[in-house]
Amino acid sequence: MKSGRHFLQIPGPTNTPDRILRAMHRAVMDHRGPEFGDLGQSILEDLKPIFKTKNHVFIFPASGTGAWEAALVNTLAPNDSVLMYETGQFATLWKKMAERLGFEPLFMQGDWRNGANAEAIAEQLKADTNHSIKAVCVVHNDTSTGITSDIPSIRRAMDGANHPALLMVDTISSLGSIDFRTDEWGVDVVVAGSQKGLMLPPGLSFNAVSEKAMAVAKAGGTKRSYWDWLDMTGPNGSGFFPYTPATTLLYGLREAIDMLSEEGLENVFARHTRHGEATRTAVRAWGLEILCQDPALYSDSLTAVVMPDGKGADALRQTILDGFDMSLGTGLNKIADRVFRIGHLGDFNDLTLMGTLCGVEMGLQRAGVSYEKGGAQAAMDFLAATPLKGTN
Numbered sequence: 001m002k003s004g005r006h007f008l009q010i011p012g013p014t015n016t017p018d019r020i021l022r023a024m025h026r027a028v029m030d031h032r033g034p035e036f037g038d039l040g041q042s043i044l045e046d047l048k049p050i051f052k053t054k055n056h057v058f059i060f061p062a063s064g065t066g067a068w069e070a071a072l073v074n075t076l077a078p079n080d081s082v083l084m085y086e087t088g089q090f091a092t093l094w095k096k097m098a099e100r101l102g103f104e105p106l107f108m109q110g111d112w113r114n115g116a117n118a119e120a121i122a123e124q125l126k127a128d129t130n131h132s133i134k135a136v137c138v139v140h141n142d143t144s145t146g147i148t149s150d151i152p153s154i155r156r157a158m159d160g161a162n163h164p165a166l167l168m169v170d171t172i173s174s175l176g177s178i179d180f181r182t183d184e185w186g187v188d189v190v191v192a193g194s195q196k197g198l199m200l201p202p203g204l205s206f207n208a209v210s211e212k213a214m215a216v217a218k219a220g221g222t223k224r225s226y227w228d229w230l231d232m233t234g235p236n237g238s239g240f241f242p243y244t245p246a247t248t249l250l251y252g253l254r255e256a257i258d259m260l261s262e263e264g265l266e267n268v269f270a271r272h273t274r275h276g277e278a279t280r281t282a283v284r285a286w287g288l289e290i291l292c293q294d295p296a297l298y299s300d301s302l303t304a305v306v307m308p309d310g311k312g313a314d315a316l317r318q319t320i321l322d323g324f325d326m327s328l329g330t331g332l333n334k335i336a337d338r339v340f341r342i343g344h345l346g347d348f349n350d351l352t353l354m355g356t357l358c359g360v361e362m363g364l365q366r367a368g369v370s371y372e373k374g375g376a377q378a379a380m381d382f383l384a385a386t387p388l389k390g391t392n
Ligand SMILES: *Cc1c(COP(=O)(O)O)cnc(C)c1O
Pocket: 012, 063, 064, 065, 066, 090, 139, 141, 142, 143, 170, 171, 172, 173, 193, 202
């Protein structure tokens, strides 16, 4: 039995604030009754500003992976080709799903250290003169690598090539932590989940859908049932769902939306930027390497750190879990055991971050990793010298 709170510093699921836990701690209501309709309508409306869209946002009782599937099956017909870009493990998994569902992904190779390359995407699209590519799929913030790809540059590449493909973006670990503008950036389908920036437990997934994507879904797509957007639209109009929604998670979502809007979305993003920079300051002072090689694309919701001298990252994470009761993210697939990931998103303040960074620094020492002392101090200096707007 350990005392004090566990530090859940994986990049999702994130720590659920007490306020949200309390909001969920109530009896399940009749999901066909009038009280539910009011709740559903308010949530469906108030989610829009979080996605920065005027269009409809669909909610599925599922993990984020469900919303990936919904995005694909509502818009693509069997054997359609889709252009996907390898930014890390999550892009790789989405591509595998597309294959299994009978689509034909054209997977553009990446090195897991840089973002989706808009120029390379533009070339592929220009070469596709008969428009056989029906969608371009990109992960905004690849949580396995800590790289935030530049979505507006990809939109410009598509427009420059005069290509009609839909743009679909996974924002599972960026929505509510890193700025994302669905309508302004011309994104047709957004994929999101509940357990990262929205600070909820896992179990809800989302699609924001443009008019263009909705028209494509109406005209075709793949055979589907559970994931059908069109089944949702009727009942959603009065705040209801075609099947039993995850009522308790929706209580929590109502609270999460309130928390984000009370703080102000732009302030939420600024807070994450500042904590991202403080974390990177610590990593540099330790003399360790950040996996992302493009400073313009550093993720503000997590940092993937490369282990020095071939030391195992998993042994370090185990030392930190055993000694300091903190969970860090593991290296996935190609970078297994070579990186560890520090989650700094969601319900987070300066002292949460300092507890996290102190835990990492003590772990480095105890595990006998060669590093330079003073990363936590460097982060403290940065935070002390850089007050968040609105505080002092
Ligand atoms: C977490 C995550 C997923 C997977 O979501 P699940 O909820 O585990 O299904 C997909 N993409 C990104 C970018 C993620 O961070």
